[in-house]
Amino acid sequence: MRKEIVLLIIGMSIVSLLPRMFPIGTLSRFEFPERVKEWLSYIPAAVLGSLLAMSVLVRNKTIDFSLQNHYVLAFIPTFAVAVFTRNLFYTLATGIGCMAVINHLL
Amino acid sequence: MDKRKELLTGIKDAVPIVLGYFPLGFAFGVLANSDAGMSVGEATLMSVMCFTGAGQYIAVGLLKEGAAAITIILANLLVNLRYFLFATSLVPFLKTVPTRIATLLSYGLTDETYAVSVAHYARFPATSYYLAGLNLTSHVGWIASSALGACMGQLVADTGRYGLDFALPAMYAVLLVMVVKRKQDAVVAAVTAAVCLLIAYLVPATMNNLSNVIVATLLGATLGVTLKK
Numbered sequence: 001m002r003k004e005i006v007l008l009i010i011g012m013s014i015v016s017l018l019p020r021m022f023p024i025g026t027l028s029r030f031e032f033p034e035r036v037k038e039w040l041s042y043i044p045a046a047v048l049g050s051l052l053a054m055s056v057l058v059r060n061k062t063i064d065f066s067l068q069n070h071y072v073l074a075f076i077p078t079f080a081v082a083v084f085t086r087n088l089f090y091t092l093a094t095g096i097g098c099m100a101v102i103n104h105l106l
Numbered sequence: 107m108d109k110r111k112e113l114l115t116g117i118k119d120a121v122p123i124v125l126g127y128f129p130l131g132f133a134f135g136v137l138a139n140s141d142a143g144m145s146v147g148e149a150t151l152m153s154v155m156c157f158t159g160a161g162q163y164i165a166v167g168l169l170k171e172g173a174a175a176i177t178i179i180l181a182n183l184l185v186n187l188r189y190f191l192f193a194t195s196l197v198p199f200l201k202t203v204p205t206r207i208a209t210l211l212s213y214g215l216t217d218e219t220y221a222v223s224v225a226h227y228a229r230f231p232a233t234s235y236y237l238a239g240l241n242l243t244s245h246v247g248w249i250a251s252s253a254l255g256a257c258m259g260q261l262v263a264d265t266g267r268y269g270l271d272f273a274l275p276a277m278y279a280v281l282l283v284m285v286v287k288r289k290q291d292a293v294v295a296a297v298t299a300a301v302c303l304l305i306a307y308l309v310p311a312t313m314n315n316l317s318n319v320i321v322a323t324l325l326g327a328t329l330g331v332t333l334k335k
Contacts, residue, residue: 049295095276100269
């Protein structure tokens, strides 16, 4: 292994891991006020809403709402299964299956 | 607490994540090897020590262009800042886990393990064993898929053909459904998604480091607090 690549990896490792480990390591001793807890309770829905929108609608760094975007097509049945079953396995199977069929046919 | 059951539940919950990581990690390995000229060992070490999909793709792209190490590290800092927010929001759940163990295991905190674990903690208390099963299995999946990709760097395979590229969006969809417990959660999710896309549209550069996700999330959670119960 080249020394400069190993040093780069160490640098990347520090900036990747600090933001994840620091809050858990330091803040766990504190009890957050109710208002802050309430604010934090909205983070999961907000993050997942954003990540879902980005992962379905952004193709090659541009936003594509149209049905030409295969991800939009596959998303419709996948989301329906997610809402009705609330089951990870069925949703993944539907998503991957639909995507395979769409990629094959279109 | 049944330790074995907790560990197995964590591992089981990691299976869809590993499935989703496979094409991403594999493609990272291929690109690291064939585009950025990294050896199998170097590409694998990066996946072991960094575990940041977006950051590692940035590294490969910038290495290919011959960028300085400091540029790559700064880009990685930006792309990883969102984890500060994720980790902070996990703190109230992790009270049931010894701080030192929770800190060590948050090495494996990613968008996907975060999403799965918050959906789990909405129904069950957090335990070290569950967290270990979930995070370590996901990390091992990431390392294995990137190592495999790096080994096969020269024979580029089209993973999209099998629909695996839709594993992560499908996972986000069902996890979102699971964390939406109140009407306000649905409102927050929809508004945040719209704001996130709007920022991406207005400032496309934010998509490179997902800073649009951070800004939209901060606004979305603040909106949530102001909503009437």
